[in-house]
Amino acid sequence: MDKIIIQGGKPLNGVVHLSGCKNSAMAILPATLLARGRFEISNVPDIEDVRNYLEILKGLGSTVAFSNNTAIIDTTNATGHTPNANLAQRFRASNYLLGVLSARNGIASVAHPGGCDIGVRTMDYHEIAFKAMGATWTDDGSNVIVEAKALHPAEIEFPKISVGATLNTLFLATAVQGTVIIRNAAEEPHVVDAISFLGQMGADIRIIDKNTYQVRGGKPLKPCDHTIIPDPIEAGTFMVAAAATKGKVLIQDIISQHMKSVKHELMRMGATVIFDPRQEDAKNLRMSNQIERNGDITVCNDKRLKAVDITTHPYPDFPTDVQQPISTLLAISEGTCVVDDQLYENRYKNLIELKKMGAQVTVNGHLATITGVERLHGAHVEATDLRGGAAMIIAGLVAEGETVISHVYHIDRGYENIVEKLRALGADIVRVSAKDEEDPEQKDEI
Numbered sequence: 145m146d147k148i149i150i151q152g153g154k155p156l157n158g159v160v161h162l163s164g165c166k167n168s169a170m171a172i173l174p175a176t177l178l179a180r181g182r183f184e185i186s187n188v189p190d191i192e193d194v195r196n197y198l199e200i201l202k203g204l205g206s207t208v209a210f211s212n213n214t215a216i217i218d219t220t221n222a223t224g225h226t227p228n229a230n231l232a233q234r235f236r237a238s239n240y241l242l243g244v245l246s247a248r249n250g251i252a253s254v255a256h257p258g259g260c261d262i263g264v265r266t267m268d269y270h271e272i273a274f275k276a277m278g279a280t281w282t283d284d285g286s287n288v289i290v291e292a293k294a295l296h297p298a299e300i301e302f303p304k305i306s307v308g309a310t311l312n313t314l315f316l317a318t319a320v321q322g323t324v325i326i327r328n329a330a331e332e333p334h335v336v337d338a339i340s341f342l343g344q345m346g347a348d349i350r351i352i353d354k355n356t357y358q359v360r361g362g363k364p365l366k367p368c369d370h371t372i373i374p375d376p377i378e379a380g381t382f383m384v385a386a387a388a389t390k391g392k393v394l395i396q397d398i399i400s401q402h403m404k405s406v407k408h409e410l411m412r413m414g415a416t417v418i419f420d421p422r423q424e425d426a427k428n429l430r431m432s433n434q435i436e437r438n439g440d441i442t443v444c445n446d447k448r449l450k451a452v453d454i455t456t457h458p459y460p461d462f463p464t465d466v467q468q469p470i471s472t473l474l475a476i477s478e479g480t481c482v483v484d485d486q487l488y489e490n491r492y493k494n495l496i497e498l499k500k501m502g503a504q505v506t507v508n509g510h511l512a513t514i515t516g517v518e519r520l521h522g523a524h525v526e527a528t529d530l531r532g533g534a535a536m537i538i539a540g541l542v543a544e545g546e547t548v549i550s551h552v553y554h555i556d557r558g559y560e561n562i563v564e565k566l567r568a569l570g571a572d573i574v575r576v577s578a579k580d581e582e583d584p585e586q587k588d589e590i
Contacts, residue, residue, distance in 0.1 A: 148549040148563060150540030151572035152522060155391035158569040160382055162397055163189040163560040164213065164372035167334035170237035171311050172341050172370065173197045176217045177204070177244045178318060179345055181367030185215045188372060192556040193235045200227045200238070204245075219367070222248075229255035229287070235557065239267060239288075239308060243315030246279060246292035253289045269309035273300045277313075277320055295361075297322030305330050305355065305458040311338055318347045320361035327356050332459040333402045337373045344368040374438075376402040378559065380466035381534045383407075383443045385566075387415040388473045388542050392444035393569060400439055405462045407441070409470065413449040413477060418442045451479035451516050456486050468494050468535040475503040476542055477516040485510050494532035497525040501543055522547040527554045534559060541571055 164187035174197065176183045188194060190213060198208045198215060205222035208215065225245045232238035232255040245252035267288065271281045277300075279292040297320060302309060310330040317324035329335075339349050339357075345368050348360040374397050383403070386393035387410055400419045407417045421439035451474050456464040464487040474481055475498055485491050492512050495505045501520040506513045522545030527533025533555035540547030552575070555562060563575045 152543035156569040162374040165375040168337040171338040179365040184369040186371040243312040246290040247319035273313040299325040301327035317359035324359040377465045380406040384469040386443040415445040451477040451481035455484040468531040472538045480515040483512040493528035530558045
């Protein structure tokens with residue numbers, strides 16, 4: 145099991161190019177099973193979860209080639225409906241196979257998904273939606289079995305917004321003869337990216353109201369090529385890291401609309417955040433009402449920032465996936481603030497690790513109270529989960545002395561070459577192998 149070692153106190157300066165969106169890839173890769181033929185998916189992040197998903201697709205009968213962030217997938221001969229359980233249990237997004245395999249084959253049997261331990265993450269809303277469309281849903285304690293042999297139109301309204309349930313419902317709805325309406329649906333960037341992909345395949349999906357989608361299903365879908373959007377969570381991570389280390393970082397190839405909430409909170413804290421649209425995008429903007437556009441964001445800071453209260457909500461509000469990184473910044477900001485994670489009640493394990501470094505934190509349910517300290521001190525800490533691991537890297541970057549982070553396999557699941565990217569920005573950070581330790585979650589080799 146590898147470790148990351150950081151000598152803190154160096155500001156980040158320079159340019160970083162974002163990888164493709166992890167959450168988009170985890171939805172789009174399984175969605176290739178909705179059609180038969182050859183797909184070319186570009187800007188795919190080279191991360192552990194992606195490689196595991198590609199192995200699952202291979203096991204189901206697809207042919208897969210992956211290099212230089214491009215996945216070429218041929219689903220022509222994919223016939224399986226039971227993916228490898230060991231692989232499916234390694235990440236949350238394996239549950240999308242329930243929607244795509246039952247849409248393709250009329251049946252799916254998928255092991256309970258894994259992923260980060262950040263709170264209760266049931267599939268109740270998935271079950272409600274699938275049953276509303278005429279599918280059967282059986283949970284035998286280890287696997288979920290879906291049969292979708294008598295699908296019919298439906299109107300579905302989720303009690304709360306759920307990204308996973310929205311995507312899974314969209315996937316199955318493409319096989320319904322007729323119209324499916326999905327209300328209180330998620331509008332996160334990667335959901336819209338997946339809808340764009342499905343549209344290129346021939347699916348008829350329309351946004352008919354706020355958080356409402358209309359799917360006219362039953363249409364034959366075809367393979368297509370697609371480029372995944374830049375990763376807004378990686379962007380948020382680097383934006384926070386730049387502000388925390390009192391540096392100046394230009395983040396290339398970003399969609400400005402996706403970063404509005406993170407930009408807003410950093411500016412409220414006192415950081416400088418500047419969006420610079422690309423020349424061609426600026427021209428297009430003058431000629432149209434285009435909202436989403438690519439460009440560069442520069443984040444710079446030279447002072448101790450002030451603490452602000454943060455509350456997470458579904459997009460377009462502040463994302464739960466950036467809550468943990470920004471909590472590290474709040475831990476060294478001036479004043480006391482409250483972080484309210486409305487989406488996950490157990491997403492504060494990283495704060496326990498931060499306390500080892502001198503942070504002043506108390507947690508009560510889904511609320512965390514943080515009183516900023518002048519500085520953190522290097523310590524031996526753990527990456528408790530994917531985004532918590534990124535938060536600990538930021539803590540190591542700003543801390544006085546040496547920080548050693550273990551359980552970095554969590555970070556590998558969602559960040560591509562994060563050590564190399566940070567080193568290029570001037571961080572004193574290395575990754576070392578610890579052969580005498582064993583990763584309990586990765587005993588079985590692929």
